[in-house]
Amino acid sequence: MPSLRPLLATLALASVALAAQAEDVEALLVIKNHRFEPAELKVPAGQRVKLTVHNQDTTPEEFESKSLKREKVVPAGAKITVFIGPLKPGRYDVFGEYHEDTAKGSVVAE
Amino acid sequence: MFATALIVFRESLEAALFVGIIAAATQHLAGRIRWLSGGVAAGALGAVLLALAARTLSEALDGIGQDLVNIGVLTLALLMLLWHCIWVSNHTREMVAEAKFLGHEVQSGQRRPWALMVAVALAVLREGAETVLFVSGSLSGSEAPVAQVVLSGALGLGLGVAAGAVIYAGLARVPTRHIFSVTNTLIALLAASLASQLVRALVQAGLLNLGTETLWDSSWLLTQESALGTLLHALVGYDAQPMAVQGLAYVATLAAIYLGSRALRRGHPAPAPVAVAAPR
Numbered sequence: 056m057p058s059l060r061p062l063l064a065t066l067a068l069a070s071v072a073l074a075a076q077a078e079d080v081e082a083l084l085v086i087k088n089h090r091f092e093p094a095e096l097k098v099p100a101g102q103r104v105k106l107t108v109h110n111q112d113t114t115p116e117e118f119e120s121k122s123l124k125r126e127k128v129v130p131a132g133a134k135i136t137v138f139i140g141p142l143k144p145g146r147y148d149v150f151g152e153y154h155e156d157t158a159k160g161s162v163v164a165e
Numbered sequence: 166m167f168a169t170a171l172i173v174f175r176e177s178l179e180a181a182l183f184v185g186i187i188a189a190a191t192q193h194l195a196g197r198i199r200w201l202s203g204g205v206a207a208g209a210l211g212a213v214l215l216a217l218a219a220r221t222l223s224e225a226l227d228g229i230g231q232d233l234v235n236i237g238v239l240t241l242a243l244l245m246l247l248w249h250c251i252w253v254s255n256h257t258r259e260m261v262a263e264a265k266f267l268g269h270e271v272q273s274g275q276r277r278p279w280a281l282m283v284a285v286a287l288a289v290l291r292e293g294a295e296t297v298l299f300v301s302g303s304l305s306g307s308e309a310p311v312a313q314v315v316l317s318g319a320l321g322l323g324l325g326v327a328a329g330a331v332i333y334a335g336l337a338r339v340p341t342r343h344i345f346s347v348t349n350t351l352i353a354l355l356a357a358s359l360a361s362q363l364v365r366a367l368v369q370a371g372l373l374n375l376g377t378e379t380l381w382d383s384s385w386l387l388t389q390e391s392a393l394g395t396l397l398h399a400l401v402g403y404d405a406q407p408m409a410v411q412g413l414a415y416v417a418t419l420a421a422i423y424l425g426s427r428a429l430r431r432g433h434p435a436p437a438p439v440a441v442a443a444p445r
């Protein structure tokens with residue numbers, strides 16, 4: 056893919072440079088007993104957020120959100136990072152794919 | 166019970182369809198079963214190792230270690246498919262045409278399709294690691310009896326493999342003169358889909374920060390979790406809410422394959438029409 060690779064590399068470098076400048080807002084979401092805590096996480100709109108997901112259960116979970124376009128496995132006991140946003144104000148549903156009946160939550164950007 | 170089967174099915178579907186398409190694309194090659202099985206086995210072994218290292222990997226590099234592995238795997242798989250689509254398939258087309266022209270067995274002149282084998286291994290690795298992690302988690306958790314987890318996991322995997330067999334059987338009925346065009350188109354779409362997933366992984370890891378606005382939202386029409394949505398996601402990379410940069414990567418990949426193949430063919434005029442006419 057001769058045309059896209061240099062472009063992607065440039066984009067990646069540029070965004071790393073940008074990321075280093077801008078201070079990301081940090082937020083924490085805990086998974087416990089196959090539920091999200093808090094069930095409703097408030098984050099600022101219009102800013103990129105560094106979201107830490109901490110799985111305190113003894114089984115893995117997959118943190119997933121269609122509207123945030125994120126999908127990531129969180130092994131038992133692990134803490135992972137997912138970058139989200141900048142978001143428009145609104146409610147974004149998140150769920151745990153491995154325990155979909157209980158692990159439901161939302162990220163509210165305001 | 167069915168939740169486990171459904172999750173394992175979803176994870177295995179993509180890899181199974183991929184293997185089915187590659188098996189159809191290489192049906193003219195002698196010994197392809199051995200190569201394909203080797204790719205699948207290597208991928209499965211890698212998946213187990215990756216799942217064992219999941220905890221360490223997840224927390225590595227400030228929580229994005231897993232994304233970086235994913236990015237590496239997607240990049241390599243994408244390069245393999247591009248190499249196949251642009252170079253190997255055009256080369257094979259010529260060789261098949263020449264073989265027909267000379268009355269040789271097509272198999273005799275073929276090289277090993279290593280690029281596709283690596284791509285198969287990587288597809289199994291990527292989808293397999295999550296499956297292994299999920300199933301082993303269900304086994305260690307006290308939520309359901311072991312036999313039930315194993316049974317429903319096997320059911321999900323069986324359904325995934327069956328879907329791969331169905332697409333293979335469908336493609337096997339395509340007439341020989343069209344099979345290259347059909348499988349090449351499918352592989353090109355898989356490559357575009359990989360590029361889209363790669364870009365998404367870069368954004369998720371915070372390494373790419375441009376073009377993240379939603380391009381469209383077709384979830385009112387077809388959600389990605391629906392049966393058709395899942396199938397289209399696995400086959401052509403359907404995304405109900407893609408980011409602009411994903412769309413760009415998708416289109417750029419198809420364009421690169423199209424332009425690359427055209428440039429190669431212009432360099433070596435295809436002998437195909439001559440070969441088809443010659444035996445008469």
